[in-house]
Amino acid sequence: MPLAAAGELVARAAASRTAVAAFNVITLEHVEAVVAGAEVADAPVILQVSENAVKFRGGRLLPLAHAASAAAEHASVPVALHLDHVQSDELLRQAADAGFSSVMYDAARLPYAENLAATRAATDWAHAQGLWIEAELGEVGGKTGQPPLDAHAAGARTDPAEARAFVTDSGVDALAVAVGSTHAMTTRTAALDHDLLKRLAAALDVPLVLHGSSGVPDAELRAAVAGGITKVNVGTALNIAMTGAIRDYLTAHPEAVDSRKYLTVGRAAMAETVTRIIRVLCATG
Helix, strand or coil, rough: CCECHHHHHHHHHHHCCCCCEECCCCCCHHHHHHHHHHHHHCCCCCCEEEHHHHCCCCCCCCCHHHHHCCCCHHCCEEEEEEEEECCCCCHHHHHHCCCHHHHHHECCCCCCCHHHHHHHHHHHHHHCCCEEEEECCCCCCCCCCCCCCCCCCCCCCCCCCCHHHHHHHHHHCCCCCCCCCCCCCCCCCCCCHHHHHHHHHHHCCCEEEEEEHCCCCCHHHHHHHHCEEEEEECCCHHHHHHHHHHHHHHHHCCCCCCCHHHHHHHHHHHHHHHHHHHHHHCCCC
């Protein structure tokens, strides 16, 4: 089917009190696994290509974007493309022509005022291109003027009043909030601040996004969706599944040299992870 619009998928999830899963992809196997897993779950999904993934591919966006678009167009469920954690304005401006319907503009490394100014400019450009835009705050409330704290560093929390002002002044369509998850976690031990999430949901009138969800247990994810999260980003969980399956295969078959053999099991493991996470998110609605 034609590429879906990420903003529409998020809006539908919000209306049904569920969340749409957004998976970061690095290789063609990631792309195929996400689509296959979403088809088993019979649910829409978002394929995310991060700026880091583009750097890994030699700085070229189009090869992976075109592969993702082709896979999406042959899927039996709605699939959208999202350009994730973009810091480069040059890369941002490639999004619309590469099939992406949304971007996450990441100026969270900057002090509040600079983050706001950069995000406002990115938002104006994105909206002119018909793109839905997500952002995040990089400072804990009340620390304006001090060096930014990564929004998902241990202890970082999004201040509701600051978040409301940022959304109003920047014009973004969604905000990633820091409520206790951390990027690149390899254990599922994150404990979310659900009271803070409740206050953020009450303060903001845009969809809330949870980054670093690979480290969040199922029960915490369900509670987060019930509390107002409508887009859940997952990346590391796919890499854990793929690497573990390939490692096990090569341990059992040390003579193996055909990459198709071990990539097949790696792709299948990722697809199973995708299906499981989507079902967790949809169970709340």
